[in-house]
Amino acid sequence: MDFRRIDATESSAPGGSRAGDPSSDIDLVARIQSGEQNAEAELYERYGPRVFYLALSRTHSREDAEDLRSETLLRVLSAIRNRQLREPGALARFILRTLDNVVLEAARRESRARLAASQQSDPRTHVHEHFLDDHVKDAIEGTLKGLKPRERDFLRLYYYEELSKEEIALRIGIAGERVRLLKSRALKSFRERFLRGWRKDSDTSGGK
């Protein structure tokens, strides 16, 4: 079996592979069971980035997340080939359950010392590091410039210091509907800038 290893950056590229239609999942399972080679690659393309993202939020390093992804999809493929998947239409649920089992086993295998150390670190840090690249930095810089000082304060307090909205409202007096609009506006601005930069880069490099 030949797995095409998808680079981690591709997993975060906008407009990635599509999945989720139960009928297409049923079709994909059937094709894998019939021995179609492309179908196995398609499983990896369709679910690889998402499994990687979920694994990243459960583990402590990018390398571990890649290993967990590979192990998870290997087990899913094996289950499909051996016709152990009872509900092909619920493929997503099966993949998620398999990932959880793989994570659990990996956690048990780790040494006490490494487990203690890894439990002290915040897994979310690795998620953020994975998504941080030059396009993101440029886009966020442009977005922040377009915000008022109090709005920038909100973003820092909410996403970096992780205070609740109530605490933030007490500190800087921005609350309620204003918060929702601010988040929506900032995120929209960021998305537009990020996509603009990413597309420009893709066009320059001739596309990947």
Add this chain to the structure above:
Amino acid sequence: MRGELAEEERRDFEEHLLDCTECFEDVQSMERFVAGVRHSARSGSLAARVHAGRLRWLVPALAACLAIVLAAGAIWVATLRRSLDESVRARDALEAQLAQSKSRPSQVGTEVAAGNLPIAVLRADRAGGSETVLKLPVSANTMALWMDVEPPGRYRTFSVALMDAEGRALENARGLARNSEGAIAVILPAKTFPPGVYLVRLSSEDPARLLAQYRLRVARE
């Protein structure tokens, strides 16, 4: 992403992410955004500001109020000062004029108007019918009444009451003491006394006793 979902909600959400491309892209977009914000915060380009909380408006508001109060106070003090200076000048003028008038024969109905302050020297209406006429310039803001009192006796303070022809009370000055000439002099606002006849009563305060009554006719020049 903030760990706020319950376990079951989290699983449902993650299962949905595996199924829904649009939502997965939204989540990734959000993750990039949060990563960018955290990076900016760490690198200092999204530095924390000192907040005074919801009451941060209070200090500038209090400062503004204080400034207004101080300004209003300064204006009020200046106004009082001006008023005091005017009163002192009027008193000095009054005393100077009356000292001058002492050297002239006094008559019933004497009218004295000299300098800037119209002054009426009142004579007691013992005979009935006699009145003092005070001619006020149109521009006059104040006027003065001068009443000679018997030589120093048992009365230390006095009051002066003014009434119109119908007996309605118009002014009442209390706690008056003799001036350097031994007389009672009061300065009154001219606009309270349009042309007409007025009754002036001079009383002692301790004991309360009517000492004299005068008729004053105010006319305009």
